[in-house]
Amino acid sequence: ASRTPARGLATAKAPPSLFASLDTFTNRHIGPEDSEVQHMLKQLGYDSVEAFVADTVPPKIRVAENDISDESIPSLSESQLHNRARELAKANKPVKSYIGMGYHNAVVPPVILRNIMESPAWYTPYTPYQPEIAQGRLESLVNYQTMIMSMTAMDIANASLLDESTAAAEGMVLAFANSKKRTFVVDSGVLPQTLAVLQTRAKGFGIKIVTGDASAVLKDEAVRADLCGVLVQYPDVNGSIKDFGALAQEVHGLKALVVCATDLLALTMLKPPGEWGADVVVGNSARFGVPAGYGGPHGAFFACIDSLKRKMPGRLIGLSRDTQGKPAYRLALQTREQHIRREKATSNICTAQALLANMAAMYAVYHGPEGLKRIAGKVHALTQVLKVLVERLGYTVINADFFDTLTVDVTGSAKNASAVHDAALAAGVNLRRIDDKLVGLTLDESVGIEEVIKLANVFATAASKPAVSPLQLPPIESAAIPSSLQRTSQFLPHPVFNAHHSETQMLRYIYHLQSKDLGLEHAMIPLGSCTMKLNSTSSMIPLTFPEFSNVHPFAPKDQVDGYLEIIKELEEDLCKITGFHACSLQPNSGAAGEYAGLSVIRAYHESRGEGHRDICLIPVSAHGTNPASAVMAGLKVVPVKSLADGSLDLEDLKAKATKHKDNLAAFMITYPSTFGVFEDGVTDACSIIHENGGQVYLDGANLNAQIGLTNPAKCGGDVCHMNLHKTFAIPHGGGGPGVGPICVAEHLAPFLPTHPVVPVGGDKAINAVSGAQYGSASILLISWAYIKMLGGTGLSDSTKAALLNANYMAHRLKDHYSLRCKNKNGRVAHELLIDLSEFDRAAGLKVTDFAKRLQDYGFHPPTCSWPISTCMLIEPTESESLEEIDRFCDAMIAIRREAEDVITGKQPKDNNILRNAPHPIHILTQTDAEWNRPYSREKAAYPVPWLREHKFWPTVSRIDDAYGDLNLICDCPTVEETASHSA
Amino acid sequence: ASRTPARGLATAKAPPSLFASLDTFTNRHIGPEDSEVQHMLKQLGYDSVEAFVADTVPPKIRVAENDISDESIPSLSESQLHNRARELAKANKPVKSYIGMGYHNAVVPPVILRNIMESPAWYTPYTPYQPEIAQGRLESLVNYQTMIMSMTAMDIANASLLDESTAAAEGMVLAFANSKKRTFVVDSGVLPQTLAVLQTRAKGFGIKIVTGDASAVLKDEAVRADLCGVLVQYPDVNGSIKDFGALAQEVHGLKALVVCATDLLALTMLKPPGEWGADVVVGNSARFGVPAGYGGPHGAFFACIDSLKRKMPGRLIGLSRDTQGKPAYRLALQTREQHIRREKATSNICTAQALLANMAAMYAVYHGPEGLKRIAGKVHALTQVLKVLVERLGYTVINADFFDTLTVDVTGSAKNASAVHDAALAAGVNLRRIDDKLVGLTLDESVGIEEVIKLANVFATAASKPAVSPLQLPPIESAAIPSSLQRTSQFLPHPVFNAHHSETQMLRYIYHLQSKDLGLEHAMIPLGSCTMKLNSTSSMIPLTFPEFSNVHPFAPKDQVDGYLEIIKELEEDLCKITGFHACSLQPNSGAAGEYAGLSVIRAYHESRGEGHRDICLIPVSAHGTNPASAVMAGLKVVPVKSLADGSLDLEDLKAKATKHKDNLAAFMITYPSTFGVFEDGVTDACSIIHENGGQVYLDGANLNAQIGLTNPAKCGGDVCHMNLHKTFAIPHGGGGPGVGPICVAEHLAPFLPTHPVVPVGGDKAINAVSGAQYGSASILLISWAYIKMLGGTGLSDSTKAALLNANYMAHRLKDHYSLRCKNKNGRVAHELLIDLSEFDRAAGLKVTDFAKRLQDYGFHPPTCSWPISTCMLIEPTESESLEEIDRFCDAMIAIRREAEDVITGKQPKDNNILRNAPHPIHILTQTDAEWNRPYSREKAAYPVPWLREHKFWPTVSRIDDAYGDLNLICDCPTVEETASHSA
Ligand SMILES: Cc1ncc(COP(=O)(O)O)c(C=O)c1O
Numbered sequence A, B: 001a002s003r004t005p006a007r008g009l010a011t012a013k014a015p016p017s018l019f020a021s022l023d024t025f026t027n028r029h030i031g032p033e034d035s036e037v038q039h040m041l042k043q044l045g046y047d048s049v050e051a052f053v054a055d056t057v058p059p060k061i062r063v064a065e066n067d068i069s070d071e072s073i074p075s076l077s078e079s080q081l082h083n084r085a086r087e088l089a090k091a092n093k094p095v096k097s098y099i100g101m102g103y104h105n106a107v108v109p110p111v112i113l114r115n116i117m118e119s120p121a122w123y124t125p126y127t128p129y130q131p132e133i134a135q136g137r138l139e140s141l142v143n144y145q146t147m148i149m150s151m152t153a154m155d156i157a158n159a160s161l162l163d164e165s166t167a168a169a170e171g172m173v174l175a176f177a178n179s180k181k182r183t184f185v186v187d188s189g190v191l192p193q194t195l196a197v198l199q200t201r202a203k204g205f206g207i208k209i210v211t212g213d214a215s216a217v218l219k220d221e222a223v224r225a226d227l228c229g230v231l232v233q234y235p236d237v238n239g240s241i242k243d244f245g246a247l248a249q250e251v252h253g254l255k256a257l258v259v260c261a262t263d264l265l266a267l268t269m270l271k272p273p274g275e276w277g278a279d280v281v282v283g284n285s286a287r288f289g290v291p292a293g294y295g296g297p298h299g300a301f302f303a304c305i306d307s308l309k310r311k312m313p314g315r316l317i318g319l320s321r322d323t324q325g326k327p328a329y330r331l332a333l334q335t336r337e338q339h340i341r342r343e344k345a346t347s348n349i350c351t352a353q354a355l356l357a358n359m360a361a362m363y364a365v366y367h368g369p370e371g372l373k374r375i376a377g378k379v380h381a382l383t384q385v386l387k388v389l390v391e392r393l394g395y396t397v398i399n400a401d402f403f404d405t406l407t408v409d410v411t412g413s414a415k416n417a418s419a420v421h422d423a424a425l426a427a428g429v430n431l432r433r434i435d436d437k438l439v440g441l442t443l444d445e446s447v448g449i450e451e452v453i454k455l456a457n458v459f460a461t462a463a464s465k466p467a468v469s470p471l472q473l474p475p476i477e478s479a480a481i482p483s484s485l486q487r488t489s490q491f492l493p494h495p496v497f498n499a500h501h502s503e504t505q506m507l508r509y510i511y512h513l514q515s516k517d518l519g520l521e522h523a524m525i526p527l528g529s530c531t532m533k534l535n536s537t538s539s540m541i542p543l544t545f546p547e548f549s550n551v552h553p554f555a556p557k558d559q560v561d562g563y564l565e566i567i568k569e570l571e572e573d574l575c576k577i578t579g580f581h582a583c584s585l586q587p588n589s590g591a592a593g594e595y596a597g598l599s600v601i602r603a604y605h606e607s608r609g610e611g612h613r614d615i616c617l618i619p620v621s622a623h624g625t626n627p628a629s630a631v632m633a634g635l636k637v638v639p640v641k642s643l644a645d646g647s648l649d650l651e652d653l654k655a656k657a658t659k660h661k662d663n664l665a666a667f668m669i670t671y672p673s674t675f676g677v678f679e680d681g682v683t684d685a686c687s688i689i690h691e692n693g694g695q696v697y698l699d700g701a702n703l704n705a706q707i708g709l710t711n712p713a714k715c716g717g718d719v720c721h722m723n724l725h726k727t728f729a730i731p732h733g734g735g736g737p738g739v740g741p742i743c744v745a746e747h748l749a750p751f752l753p754t755h756p757v758v759p760v761g762g763d764k765a766i767n768a769v770s771g772a773q774y775g776s777a778s779i780l781l782i783s784w785a786y787i788k789m790l791g792g793t794g795l796s797d798s799t800k801a802a803l804l805n806a807n808y809m810a811h812r813l814k815d816h817y818s819l820r821c822k823n824k825n826g827r828v829a830h831e832l833l834i835d836l837s838e839f840d841r842a843a844g845l846k847v848t849d850f851a852k853r854l855q856d857y858g859f860h861p862p863t864c865s866w867p868i869s870t871c872m873l874i875e876p877t878e879s880e881s882l883e884e885i886d887r888f889c890d891a892m893i894a895i896r897r898e899a900e901d902v903i904t905g906k907q908p909k910d911n912n913i914l915r916n917a918p919h920p921i922h923i924l925t926q927t928d929a930e931w932n933r934p935y936s937r938e939k940a941a942y943p944v945p946w947l948r949e950h951k952f953w954p955t956v957s958r959i960d961d962a963y964g965d966l967n968l969i970c971d972c973p974t975v976e977e978t979a980s981h982s983a
């Protein structure tokens, strides 16, 4: 039973040539070996993979066998991929950027680079929905929240958003939701990409954006009367630092909110926005040790005043306690999440940027407040030096106050801005292009005095003056920050930011936290709808090549040939895979993709004079982001019923489509369905929509079940998003990053989003949906590598293996649990939905009880209570081996037997091995009297023999959610709390 | 109390300039912060670091304050180091080598690269002397042993040796020790570097090496009469595969041993040496996924027949059981170790190559037998293709049989060998330089058909013939291996080599093993004499740059400018640090350095006509490798007594030196002493030796206590070795790699070792001591980076912090334990020795009981029972923070109180919390009846509060060593054993 290159999965494969590469990725990516595939087929009663697939996927949507094959997408071996990635890395020119505009050259502390960004223990886990096996990441995210709260002086902060621009958009929508008024003022100092994203977002909500100097604009009565909020940038895009205190008072007087976009490093020296009246503070935390990466991924932050906390978008981590009273973290106020609020949501944020937030938080932990002050102090001082040097050359710096950014009027000394940019490029540096007269530059932590002199010499050259002497540096005595705006309050006094400053301490802290968390490096994470497949090392390695890390998104195009080639290839491959015509990689998450796709549909209707079309049909079984995205795109959601077996009610669909045919904009459908079945009716459903003038949006969360067998175009869709962080192997990072590109049919291609700084997209493009033109560009490398290494045949084989694994699992579980949905041949798709309601009825056992008990068996529970509250949705993916799948099924079956003991009364309903799960170690050390349970410690800890060798221990017992929500605490303990706690 | 750049440690430091780099390494490397330094000084009663140092280090050996400072060794920040390393990487030319001679281009599976080679969990632990917290590495090393046994078909194999050449030398010495005869035949097919190392090693033992065709040589009666063994290479250096079966029979008839050097990949196709009569089999396992690295480090293997097992050098891992009967691995037959056998030892091997052995073993786990066969099959087939192509061009391949290596007589087609080498260099490849007529080349896993065509075209160019057509490739039908020498036996049938073939499975296996092990990522490892300091990420990162990994040690010098610069800088810095004149980086371990240094001393005496000097004085307190190395260098060991306080008995030294003055060769001394004290008498001791014609060898294991304060030259030494894996931060890798360079005074410089292929060393050089001219060249990068980042001031500060940490610890423990040694001011050096004999007397509690109980407290125990059997030797290093040191002291003090309970009879002598330690989790789940101990589970698991949060769990209870040695099992379970076990 060995792993040979010719796999049972491939429909027909010649024996490998003597000359073929041996490090073929497919063999490493797919879990089951040949013999295991045969075993599973046999159990299911098939004699070939093809026969199995034929029963699983409706024939009418099948694409040709060779549609996605090594002919259409040739495969590279792991070493070939590595060589190609190096080649493309070299194709990016190593020009250092001082462009600023929200993106900096970060210095990643090596201990964080290697042990977080490059560590599967940190990048493979999912969102910490199972807090008992996620206390490490949860603590780190609380550090992040605390850091943001402390730096901004705000009451509460969330655990990251997608990027600064969308965070600002969330701020705008919050202001709108808060007051219901419709005018939102964007100060002229705001980043252009943020303005663009706001403009896109304003559309759906009917918000009116007014731009200009905020104080001036506020003189306008019409604005005053309808004002919901104001957005300012602090320091602004040109580097100026303005006092917005009076403005804030005025805005508050109008019962509107002040949203402030800011910079964490500057806040070490600047009076924090919370101290001058900001209500919402947003920004990018990437300069705290996260590489620029050609635009992302970066953790954006969102903080607000206490009274807004229950309206705050995104995930919030809070402290609660477990059944033993031990403090424990978990996602707080989850009822706010969009999957609950659906069309009442004002945000669709789901996947965020947990990994990058963790990196930034760790950066603050490692440097501490003093270290951050030193870094900021140096950046600021060097900027002052540069200012003097540039002024000595006869240039005019137009911003008197600044932290790290200068805007230079070049006309006094150089011919024009081009002359300066030419000199810059000749010296190997990029400056910010503003206009013919003005040039901008922003310094950062990576800059030393040598670089400052180099920059000054760029200006000297452009002025045809002699080079600057390094001996004539001006002394720097005080900060170039108005004294009223200098920070006087302390920040980050919490012990965690003042304890781990040697590398040894830092390393141990990182490992201490990760030891509490269950990621893919430990066991299967069979989260339905999440596709927790292998995140291969080969695909992760290029990500941290400096040639990919240190690239500014607004660097001139001729410096990024490597990136552009990867982007082109990825777009092409995604089009082949979806059957669509064009692709936008801009959206930073699945939900952002939904929003982008629906916005494209709206633009399409508008272009045809049908801008009134605003009805969006969405099945009740849809993921909560679907209705939320629809609302954000300005659509009205009309739910479509499901039949008893979970499938779409085509009658209801037809009725509603017909009823709304004059205003029908779109239909959103997930395929295979969120219940995990390939429904026959999908093409009919699409036809119904098209006949009634609507467009079909296909939610690609389940694309893993389609590749090579069918595709969204073939199913009848017009647009789909993909979750590159599910189907295309970007690691989930504990809750992000993600990428949610959209692919569209030809008629929609003109509307793909553009960008105000670097134009991309179609020729009738909607405005930007993300801050960077290619969103989280650097991690596109991962999906690119994944696709290139598998090649078309490997991709198709992976789909088949995913289907087979799920069906085998369904087969093993079906006699023990009630399988909620299957197709007429008895087949599920790539995931299965089991219904546990019978246990509630018989013994009061809930889904959660089964989930927590699975933790005791060493597994991450499947998706719980979604899409049906009494169900578990289980998705093994193609990467799991038969052995692991069998272990999981054995565990499920064993738990089923344990439940039987409760049903039969052997164990009481209120004190049994499921209800009391999970069982962390400190419970096992209790005395017999304390233990007091109708089962042994042994049974609690080692219910099956393989746990003796493979046990993963939850670190807390079951967590009390309600307690935490009532007593909301979302930041780290202070010195005093720590002291009183340990006393 | 924050980490500011101006540290209390630095004698005088200007406030950092605004322009200074902020990512200064010293602040990350040294554990205690300023305020902690002040706290410790205060506890010790000093008001300055200088006052403390003055009391600790004897004034007469102090060097000037600025001897080692940022003037003598400027410091680079972490990013500057990174940039410099990239620059030097680029200075190595990317020429692909086909030179062979025991070194190959390895393909490191990315999952192993990132999760083992780049993972602190694998590279930071020490030798698994504490098996209860090292079961992961132990299992992996057993996999290695099993792999070697199975591939070679030998009865037993050890857990690695330093390199193939020294392994062959160990084989020779074993043969000599086995028969006491003195003639050893080295076949002409043996690698030249191995012959050189054998010649060096033969000298000390008085072995006579005879070279030539082994069968021919054996016709000589004198050889037959005195034969102890024969070394053959299989396949040989030219690629030929000879049948040594008859030779083996003949050698056995002479009661001598056959030592075979071989190649693991070839053994997938060749009849293994164990099947044709080899007694000892050695080789390099690096082509199993370990980079060439300009010569190393690589895991060498050593396997032998059962009857030789108790004479086998090196560490051996064996299976035993714990107190619960649970199977558990540990170091077997430890009584063989050189620290016990001392001058009776025939080997001095101590640090080996555990990390590289683990990588090779994991490679076999990942590929499995079928994968290995496919790799070998491809290499062999491509070699056959190349042979045909080369022959078509009119060349003659002189070896008819081969696996992967061809030796080509070029005279038929090209002018001479130079013409071929010129063409090769022009094409960017290196071939093996043999002589004017012959050219050699060796293929490996990294080679594809494109490379083969490129190579053929090199020959075409040299022959002025047209390029080879890729379309005219010959078909390959059968192996070019004599059928009698083809392998028919199976290999690696064990489950572990047939289970983890997907990346997901492999990743989990790696993490599963590492979860059992305590490395520096978890807690302090205060192993006295081992200096377990921070292994910084910055110093590790360059190691895996491809420009450093993929370099053959015999590549032409003009291709390795980057390496040569690093080597030069490191040699210079080490000379500055030791006060010596010249350096050799060749020795692969501390013990190898001792041997090299003593050999240099012998050569020096010989050069002065005093070759008869053969007495080596060694204190009884010396490390076991000292006498072993002396014996290997042909010296007679005369022990020197210690005084009651552990210090050197100068009277005895004088008496013995005088007595042996006509034959005195050397004196070996460790400084500070192995008892952890700076003795005043060191300079007097050295004078005594010099007055009597001897040379002083300083064992540098404790150099961490000297740097910047004193140095071996100042102490009066003539030569010293350093353990770069201790003092200079190369990670210990779980038992290697190491580097043991020697520095020597000017008069010894001419004798530094050379190398037969790439000449290095002095002009009267001794022959090679390692297979590669610079030993484990790639990891020199780590020490280079360490020194460059700290700079001289940081190095000196580190020494001071190491001394302070140890003295603070001594201060905290002294009222609870009896401190064995201190100087007249009450100061210890960088480590402290505590004596536990009182507990044995009072309550039968041994050192081991305290050590195992420390595991329960989450700590790796200190060095136990060395240099005194009743003692613990504790070394915190400079990298530990006050907090960690206090936690450790608290634990020691708490255990002292637990011991009191036994002394007072509260807990019985045979059933108490120390004797029963450690307490793994599965013991805590016992019922009260089974538990049956006079203390609670709670007390066993969480004796102090911080363990609730920071517990590291031993995975087995105490291991029965005697049982394992009686029932020696050193390989993995077979399919049958696994089946019966789980049944
Ligand atoms: C069906 C479905 N649609 C959309 C999403 C949203 O994707 P994202 O979390 O990337 O925003 C999810 C996320 O799990 C999902 O399962």
Ligand SMILES: Cc1ncc(COP(=O)(O)O)c(C=O)c1O
Binding pocket: B349, B350, B351, B529, B530, B589, B590, B591, B592, B623, B625, B626, B670, B674, B699, B701, B702, B723, B738, B740
């Ligand atoms: C004092 C002393 N000398 C020599 C050695 C041998 O060094 P190595 O293990 O590198 O061979 C050691 C190793 O621990 C040691 O402690």
Ligand SMILES: O=C([O-])O
Binding pocket: A127, A339, A350, A351, A529
């Ligand atoms: O992340 C989800 O809500 O599935």
